[in-house]
Amino acid sequence: MNKPTDVELYERIQSRDKEALELLYDRYEKLLYSFAYRFTKDTQMAEEVMQDVFLKLWRGKGAGTYVRERGKFSSWLLTITRNGSIDLLRKKKVKEVEWHNRDSLHEDLPGVEKEIEDKEERDALRKAIHTLPDSQQRMICLFYFQGMSQREIAEKCDIPLGTVKGRVRLALKKLRENLEKEGGIDDERS
Template sequence: MENSSDFMLYRLIQDKDKDALEQLYDRYEKILFSFLLKMTEDRALAEEAMQEVFIKIWRGTGEYDESKGKFTSWLFTMSRNSAIDLIRKRKKPTVPLDEINDMADGDSSVEQKAEWQEQKDQIQTAVERLSAEQQKMIQLFYFKGHTHEAIAEICDLPLGTVKSRIRLALGKLKKSLHGVQEGGAIDD
């Protein structure tokens, strides 16, 4: 297996061959890390992105199709996308719903601050009316900044289910915030 092609190693990894994963990792560790470090300018972020890539390969969530191009192109594209996701995640504010602070600047009028507080309370009430599952999806996606894929992994749910629950929750929030439904719990 020492001189195995990347594609052969990839196929062995799909069959949960740890030696194949180790060999693929050893083959690309230095160049991928260098690429990710240059891209992120952050050693920890580069390491995290690289780890995500190999976890995706191991779990089979990152699928390579030999007919669509070279393995190395796919590997670098997947690495680039993982780095971009992590960079975006770090830039996205992660404010828990119950800790939304007054975001108005110090020069804002009392009226603006009161309006913000009222909007915050309305959003919090609307979210509290959602089912526990939908609240969790909204918390993870909007207030913790997780991607759909990350939520699927965290909750051990299919990606389509996560997207559907978020879409359903948003629809219910929209109705609630526009006064269509008043009081009580929002139905599932």
């Protein structure tokens, strides 16, 4: 008996044939996993993406429909895997504050990250933040502690981007002044 083609298995899956899903899984499991791993660089995420691709095939939702005229079945599966990997990375992305990439702030205030590394400095910073007006406190908290970009803050707070940039700069200037007065940080630029 001839081995069923990918398209034949796909059509059988559409009719809820579990054996067809198992055969297709055995055929593509390693390829889809390794392809997802190249995107995610994480074994658990790659496994999750691969499982999700087969679940979408079984449910008939989220994967679209394979059309033979548009290309090979394996290419279609890899496209679903790529899209799933990208989606999962977006969902699970841990927002990290990338100090050196935050708009133009690092040019204005070099070394801020280094200056607040130890606990005493962080405590002094928290106290200094509480001396700021509420609008500036909110900008600092969203920007540094929640890792939002200035553009995201503008959208979330429904205010112009220029206003966000101005408030962040002013808040940072006031924080620096307050910390220097209180001896919370040493200003090596002096």
